[in-house]
Amino acid sequence: MTRLIFRNLMRTKETIIFLCFSLFPVLLPIAAQFNTKFMQFRGEKGSTDCLSFFGAVLSVNYQTILPMIVLIYLVVSVFYVEARNGTLFLYKDISRRKIFMAKVAALAGVVTAYVVLIFMVSTAVYYLYMIHQPYASGTFLPIDAEAAQSAAFDIVGTIFAMLLCVLVASVASQRFGVGITMLIAILYILVSQIAPLLDTLRYFLPNAYSALVGTLGFAPAMGAATILFIVYSAVLLAWGNHAYKTLEY
Template identity: 40%
Template sequence: MNYLFSPIFTTVIKRKEAWLCVGFSIFPLLLLVVDLFSTNFMQLSAPKGSMSFLEFFGAVESVQYQLTLPIIAFIYLVISCFHDEIASGKMFLFKDIKRSKILNAKISSVLSIYFIYFILTFVASLITYYMHLIHMSYTSGAFLPAHLADLQYVIISVAGIFTVTQLCLLISVASSIKLGNGLTMLIGIVFALVSFIAPSLKGLKYFLPNGYSGLVGKIGFGTSLAMILLLFLIYALIIYIFSNRSFKKMEY
């Protein structure tokens, strides 16, 4: 393991931007508060006794991604970890260390923050479902969906969102090394917006991981999952190679 990961991750997790990102994981818990008021905000609906926990979690992941604010917060975190340190001269402290090790540790730290956010969102969803939503008529109380097709759809949907979000962060890393904060934010948001509509577009859905949520019934679960992983690995490798080259050419 990269010996730089631990100290860099410790530095990253202490940033206010990191805590802002992790803070969005409490989103499901807002249902506990919203249901106290007469409002249509965040109202759920489903056939009686049909919604399992995993389906609820899949819906939470989808809404969080479409909300855009968590993505913006993570892009802001990337900017503070890369461009701001480059612009301020802090990267000079690493001048005697192999640059690929620095890049790897920084990318791993940012992605680890996202993984923490993902896990805490799962926990918050679990609490919300079994402490509150389980009493609603539209929930089943079961952890898994009753039908295999529904389970496969949720897995593909969550996997697509998980991987496309990480691609968005990697694109932001590559942009932040070469470009200013404004352009990095713009590129990250544009990619996120394009990925929002990908599942609805006939051609684009095949080229982004989250586009396969609508294709699982057509091409099968195994093929959909394989394509998600393949696309993620190809795009991630291309983006990483570009980022690594740019980082090595960077002048402190």
């Protein structure tokens, strides 16, 4: 069922638009042709490797919120819109738990496809364009440990934040309409973005542990972020599954 739902999702306009945001790195060489500060990448000479560039692009895309708004609307269409239209009667002989988990897994698959595409585009842009710039190191992996840790948290932390946003929206969309669901999910995104800057929130969101590497060390910070992600995911999945089982069509 997960594969079937995933194939159907990949055909929707929301998914296509969401995946189009993976082309974001292409704007870098285009913007460089104009006398503008938009999309101007800067760095010390030989400091930027391919993996760090990918992590930065993934993080910036998340911070712009636009791709996430499209993703949230996709989640709403999977849960709220189908429930409102009563289109799930075809699955009445399958347990709701399996349906819910299949939908969440399919949405996670869409996020995975997005990450893979943006990685491929970022790699292509790096080796076709950025490698000729003075700030590019020309290597795939970071040169030093600190840069490697930063790239790892940019990538893993952003993926954690995106998946949790999907779960938050999947729970909210079963109880609220489109507007309230998008508001709740966007508030989560904004909180996750400012969390690394606030001492009171750094310990409560997985992606915020990037600000604690200097205090805790890389391995403990990454471990704590992973455990926190698993706990939040389990709670949201249980909450969403309960809401789905009690939802009336």
